[in-house]
Every structure is written in structure tokens, then in C-alpha cells.
Amino acid sequence: MRERLRIFGYMALFWLSFQALIRALFLLYNHEPASTLNAREIFLAFVHGLKMDASISGYFIVATGIVLCISVFTTSRTLLSAHHVLMVVLLCAAGAIAVVDLELYRHWGFRLNTTPLFYAGSEAVGSVPFGIVLRLVAIFVALVSAGIYGYVKIAARRFHALKPAPAKTVWPLLILTGLMFIPIRGSFTVAPMNTGFVYFHKSKTFANHTAINVVWNFFYSLRKSANIKYPEDFYNPTQALALFNDLYETPDTAARLFRISKPNVVLFILESFTADVIEPLGGTHGVTPHFNKLCSQGILFDNFYASGDRTDKGVISILSGYPAQPLTSIIKYPAKTQKLPYLNHKMKDLGYQTSFVYGGDIDFANFRSYFTACAFDHITTEDDFSPEVNESKWGVHDHIVLERAFQECDTATAPFFKVILTLSSHEPFDVPMTSAFAGADETSMFLNSCHYTDRSLGEFMSRAQSSHWWDSTVFIFVADHGHRLPKKKESKERERFRIPLLIAGGAILSDTVIHTIGGQTDIANTLLGQLGTRDIAFKFSKDLVAPNSRAFAAYFFNDGYGFITPGAYIIHDNTARRFLRADGASQHDLEMSKAYQQVLYTDYNSR
Numbered sequence: 001m002r003e004r005l006r007i008f009g010y011m012a013l014f015w016l017s018f019q020a021l022i023r024a025l026f027l028l029y030n031h032e033p034a035s036t037l038n039a040r041e042i043f044l045a046f047v048h049g050l051k052m053d054a055s056i057s058g059y060f061i062v063a064t065g066i067v068l069c070i071s072v073f074t075t076s077r078t079l080l081s082a083h084h085v086l087m088v089v090l091l092c093a094a095g096a097i098a099v100v101d102l103e104l105y106r107h108w109g110f111r112l113n114t115t116p117l118f119y120a121g122s123e124a125v126g127s128v129p130f131g132i133v134l135r136l137v138a139i140f141v142a143l144v145s146a147g148i149y150g151y152v153k154i155a156a157r158r159f160h161a162l163k164p165a166p167a168k169t170v171w172p173l174l175i176l177t178g179l180m181f182i183p184i185r186g187s188f189t190v191a192p193m194n195t196g197f198v199y200f201h202k203s204k205t206f207a208n209h210t211a212i213n214v215v216w217n218f219f220y221s222l223r224k225s226a227n228i229k230y231p232e233d234f235y236n237p238t239q240a241l242a243l244f245n246d247l248y249e250t251p252d253t254a255a256r257l258f259r260i261s262k263p264n265v266v267l268f269i270l271e272s273f274t275a276d277v278i279e280p281l282g283g284t285h286g287v288t289p290h291f292n293k294l295c296s297q298g299i300l301f302d303n304f305y306a307s308g309d310r311t312d313k314g315v316i317s318i319l320s321g322y323p324a325q326p327l328t329s330i331i332k333y334p335a336k337t338q339k340l341p342y343l344n345h346k347m348k349d350l351g352y353q354t355s356f357v358y359g360g361d362i363d364f365a366n367f368r369s370y371f372t373a374c375a376f377d378h379i380t381t382e383d384d385f386s387p388e389v390n391e392s393k394w395g396v397h398d399h400i401v402l403e404r405a406f407q408e409c410d411t412a413t414a415p416f417f418k419v420i421l422t423l424s425s426h427e428p429f430d431v432p433m434t435s436a437f438a439g440a441d442e443t444s445m446f447l448n449s450c451h452y453t454d455r456s457l458g459e460f461m462s463r464a465q466s467s468h469w470w471d472s473t474v475f476i477f478v479a480d481h482g483h484r485l486p487k488k489k490e491s492k493e494r495e496r497f498r499i500p501l502l503i504a505g506g507a508i509l510s511d512t513v514i515h516t517i518g519g520q521t522d523i524a525n526t527l528l529g530q531l532g533t534r535d536i537a538f539k540f541s542k543d544l545v546a547p548n549s550r551a552f553a554a555y556f557f558n559d560g561y562g563f564i565t566p567g568a569y570i571i572h573d574n575t576a577r578r579f580l581r582a583d584g585a586s587q588h589d590l591e592m593s594k595a596y597q598q599v600l601y602t603d604y605n606s607r
Contacts, residue, residue, distance in 0.1 A: 001172070004165075007155055007177060011060075011064045012297075014154050016057050020046060022213075029106075033206040037204065044200055044207070045200075048198045048199075048211045051186055051193070051198055052197065052211070052216050053199055061184050062438070065177030072169055073483050077497040084156060087464070088151075092144055099136050103132060103136060107427070111209055113217060114221045114222050118365065154214060196577065198211035203579075203580060205580070229605055232601050235595060240599055242315045242595075244592075246537070250550060251534065251542065251543045254546040257509060258507050258530050261413065264414055266473060268475065270477060273480075274496075274498070276487055277450045279292045287450050289454065290461065291457060291458075291477070294461065296503060298503055300506070301516065302515060306519070307520045308481060309481050310335065313331075318521075319342065320524070321540055323540050326558060326597075329367045331367075331369075333607075337370050338606040341535065345375060353412055353414065353597040354419075355377055356374070356420075358395075359381045359397070359401035360421075361394075364539075371570070382395040385401075392423070392424065392430060393426075394424075398422045398425075398456040402457065402460040408468060409469065419567050424449055424452055431453075433448070436448055473507055474505040478500065480498045501518070517564055524538045524541040526544045529545070530545075554597075559574045560580075561593070568584045569585070
């Protein structure tokens with residue numbers, strides 16, 4: 001009996017030690033953000049994280065407890081071998097989750113959940129440089145090997161020394177196994193274990209993220225992601241709607257931006273074009289010279305923000321005027337997206353010939369379902385290009401795609417509405433151009449890829465200026481989302497979401513800079529306002545050039561949001577249920593920010 005209890009204790013120590021090893025590895029791999037923590041904060045991350053370590057370890061230890069209970073009656077080799085195999089499988093699964101999390105955290109800024117499963121595919125895997133893959137494989141082998149070695153030394157050989165025991169000795173083992181319910185649940189209150197249990201720091205997000213047990217987090221999100229229903233508990237529905245409506249007053253007649261009533265519209269959605277690469281927006285010198293020139297010739301919105309942090313979220317924010325969500329992407333659920341409003345539908349109602357051009361895989365991230373619902377008259381994808389030009393990790397390079405898009409514009413029947421989604425400035429930033437920025441580091445490669453897309457854009461616009469349709473066309477340029485590079489911004493900071501919005505072309509009245517704060521969702525009613533037909537179906541979209549429109553933007557990161565007004569900058573952590581920043585914010589600003597998210601939640605849940 002005593003030996004079985006000893007094994008039980010050793011296995012608890014083993015799994016807790018393995019979880020601590022994963023946390024230490026996370027800190028070492030992400031050494032840059034880890035350097036912002038002092039020794040006390042790192043210690044507290046381990047202490048507070050112990051609660052979640054105990055929870056996931058409790059699940060694993062239950063398996064050992066069951067085997068020990070059975071071993072009272074039989075110590076067959078089959079039983080013991082099954083336990084060994086199960087432990088190795090669990091070590092491999094935990095190791096794989098931990099290692100994938102190491103690299104993804106650097107890019108996305110949140111601990112691994114089920115989000116990457118939605119984007120998994122040859123393109124996503126291919127975007128990871130081979131050197132990083134080798135490094136992660138080596139770490140995985142080392143981590144799992146260390147785990148197996150520890151298991152063998154601590155517990156495995158003790159199993160083989162067990163002998164059958166009196167039947168009554170099973171009861172203490174059953175009770176002990178049942179008691180694992182306590183660490184698994186994490187509390188005796190009505191609230192079971194959740195991510196907020198380990199949050200301990202009031203301002204440093206990385207400290208709280210370090211405390212999270214990534215294995216627990218992944219399996220928890222796997223269980224929850226099947227049917228996410230967002231909470232609607234900030235205010236009662238009437239109060240939330242009243243606060244929300246205060247953000248969207250009935251707009252006055254907007255200032256005229258176009259020379260003609262129904263110009264052709266070409267909408268560019270530029271992959272990862274953060275404001276930090278656009279010089280007129282304070283970005284790095286020399287990255288986008290062609291775009292910079294267009295800024296001086298067009299209508300530049302210099303206080304503009306992405307709604308989310310992924311292409312699929314940006315596309316829906318732009319083309320459906322619908323905000324990103326903090327824990328999922330509505331594009332995953334066709335039953336919901338088919339009920340969204342569509343800018344393309346409105347353009348077709350206005351008599352536009354519509355089309356979409358993309359050099360990538362239309363099946364990625366459920367794009368096909370969404371763009372089919374958009375009902376474009378024609379969709380061009382990588383399948384419409386010859387195989388020899390489909391040579392990048394994500395599809396066909398931008399200069400080839402824009403050449404095709406130009407030919408389509410040149411032969412289109414006016415008025416036409418064309419949406420072009422670029423892709424070459426996506427990781428791994430492999431572009432067919434001599435490097436304009438020296439260095440093989442990811443920042444230099446990112447800047448170089450943006451420079452390449454800018455050059456391709458410059459060639460397109462140069463040809464467009466000489467075309468017969470230039471004088472009757474407006475070009476709208478916006479990014480799908482921002483990027484952590486080149487300044488390695490945190491996932492929750494507004495600078496990571498700041499992007500350009502530029503309207504140019506022969507059909508605009510004059511060049512100017514508009515300082516009104518806005519976001520991707522506002523494009524729909526701003527454009528429709530110029531065409532004389534704003535639509536209340538785009539309930540999250542305001543006309544940026546209507547004189548009485550309230551200036552604000554909202555953006556969403558993993559389980560949190562940012563809210564920006566002319567006088568306030570707010571960041572709210574939904575997990576911790578507290579404001580991380582409330583710079584210059586009045587109580588009314590805070591209430592409106594919460595109401596915005598709650599109305600979005602209610603709308604999402606009801607679709």
C-alpha cells in the first residue's frame with residue numbers, strides 16, 4: 001500500500017516539475033519580453049501558475065490513480081505497459097503544444113489555443129522558415145526526452161516492483177484519485193478553474209501570460225471553441241444599446257470627396273501594411289515610396305485602425321462592416337456570415353460590375369464560403385494563374401496578381417467595383433526582388449516584402465494613370481491588419497492596430513489629410529455615403545466624413561479590446577475583467593467601450 005501511495009506522490013511531483021520546465025522554457029525562448037520582468041515577478045508567475053499546473057497535472061494523475069487501483073488486483077505487464085505508453089503520449093502532446101506555443105507567441109502575443117487549428121494548412125506551415133522548424137523540432141525532442149527520462153527514473157521502474165495487495169487497500173487509492181477533483185477544478189467556489197485564476201499583475205500582460213499553463217489553456221479552448229457564446233453581462237440590454245447608439249448618431253450630409261456620383265471603385269486590401277512602414281504616418285523611411293507619393297496626392301486618414309489581427313477578421317470588417325471578435329472569427333461559421341450585410345451586395349444594387357482578385361488559396365480560413373456569400377460577379381484566385389507563377393508559400397506574388405488585376409480593370413464594364421487582396425508581405429517574406437534592406441533578420445525581411453508590394457503597387461498605379469478609366473476611378477487602400485514588426489509591438493497596443501486608409505485616383509476632388517479617428521468597419525458607410533446610399537444594416541459602420549460622426553475606433557485582441565477617442569485611450573482585459581489603461585477616459589468613455597463590446601457580443605450570439 002505504501003509503495004502505491006509513494007508512486008502517486010512521485011507522479012504528482014513529476015507532472016508539476018514538467019509544467020514548471022515548460023514555463024521556464026517559455027521565458028527563455030521569449031527572452032525579450034521576459035527581460036521586462038524582475039526576479040520577483042518571474043517568481044510570482046511560477047507561484048500563481050502553480051494553480052493551473054496542478055489542474056492539468058490532476059487530469060494526468062487520475063490516469064495513474066486508476067492504474068494503481070487496478071494494480072491492487074493484478075500487476076500484469078499489459079496494464080503497466082499501457083500506463084507507460086499513455087504517459088509517453090501525454091508527454092508528446094504536452095511537448096508539442098508547448099513548443100508550438102514558443103514560436104506562435106512571438107507573432108501573436110497570446111498563449112496557444114485552438115486558433116492555429118483554424119489556419120493550419122500547407123500555406124501556414126510553409127510560412128515558417130526551415131531554420132525555425134529545425135529549432136523547434138530540436139527543442140521538442142529535448143523536452144520530451146527529458147520528460148521520459150524523468151518518468152523512468154522517478155516512477156516507471158517502481159511500477160514493475162508492485163505486487164497484488166489486499167482488496168481493502170484500493171479504497172485509499174480511490175479516495176486519493178477522487179481528490180484530484182480539487183486541483184482540477186481549482187476552487188471550492190462556484191467558479192471553476194479559468195485563465196483569470198493565474199493573473200496576478202495589474203499592468204504587465206507578459207507576466208500574466210507567463211503564469212498561464214499552455215497545455216491547460218489549449219485543451220480548455222478546445223473544449224470551449226465548439227460553440228462559443230460570448231457573455232452579455234456588462235449592462236442590461238437596454239442600457240448597453242443606449243450607450244452604443246450614442247456612438248452612432250444619425251449622420252448629416254457628408255462632405256463630397258468624389259467628382260462624379262458613381263465612379264469606378266478599386267479597393268486594395270494590403271497584407272500587413274502597418275502604419276509603421278508608411279512615412280507620412282510616421283513610419284520607417286524608404287519602405288513604401290510609391291505609397292508615400294500617393295498619400296500626398298490623395299485623401300489620407302491618419303488616425304485609422306484595424307479591427308482585428310488576422311486577414312480573415314480584416315476582410316470581414318472591411319467588406320461587411322463587422323468588427324473582429326476577441327476569441328474567434330465569425331468567418332468560421334457560415335451560418336453566421338451568411339446573415340451579415342455585404343458591401344458587395346450594395347454595390348451590385350447600385351449597378352456595379354463586381355469582382356475579387358486574390359493570388360492565394362480561396363479555401364484558406366473559410367474564404368470560399370464568405371466570398372461566395374459576397375456574390376462577386378467574378379472571383380480570381382491562384383487557380384486562375386499558371387502553375388509556374390504560383391511559387392510563393394502563399395500563392396502568386398503581388399506583381400503578377402496586380403498585372404492580372406490591371407487587365408481586368410482595363411476590360412471591365414463601368415462602373416466596376418474590384419477588390420484586390422495582396423499576400424506577398426506575409427511571413428516568410430520571400431519576395432522576388434533584390435533586398436532593399438540589408439540583413440536576414442525578420443525585421444529587414446518584413447520591410448523588404450512591404451517594399452516589394454509597394455513597388456508592385458506603384459507599377460499598377462502608374463499604368464492606371466495612363467488608362468482610359470483613370471478619371472472616373474477612385475482607389476481605396478487599406479491594410480487587412482497591422483503587424484508587430486518593425487517595432488515589435490505588443491499585441492494589445494494601439495500602435496499594432498494602426499494602419500493607413502487612403503483614397504486616391506482621378507475621380508477624387510482634392511488631396512487632403514483627415515484626422516478623424518476611425519476603423520475598418522467605417523469603410524462601408526463612408527463609401528456608400530459618397531454614393532448617396534448609407535445603409536443602417538452596417539450597424540457598426542459610421543461615415544467618417546459626416547460632420548456629426550463621433551470620432552472613435554475599437555479593436556480586438558485575444559480576449560480583450562482597445563477603444564480610442566480624441567481624448568481617451570482604453571485597453572480592457574476580458575480575462576482579468578479590468579482596464580489595463582484608461583488614459584484620459586471619463587466614466588462615460590469607459591461605459592461606451594464596454595457597451596460597444598456587449599452589443600457586438602449580443603449581435604454575434606444571435607446570428
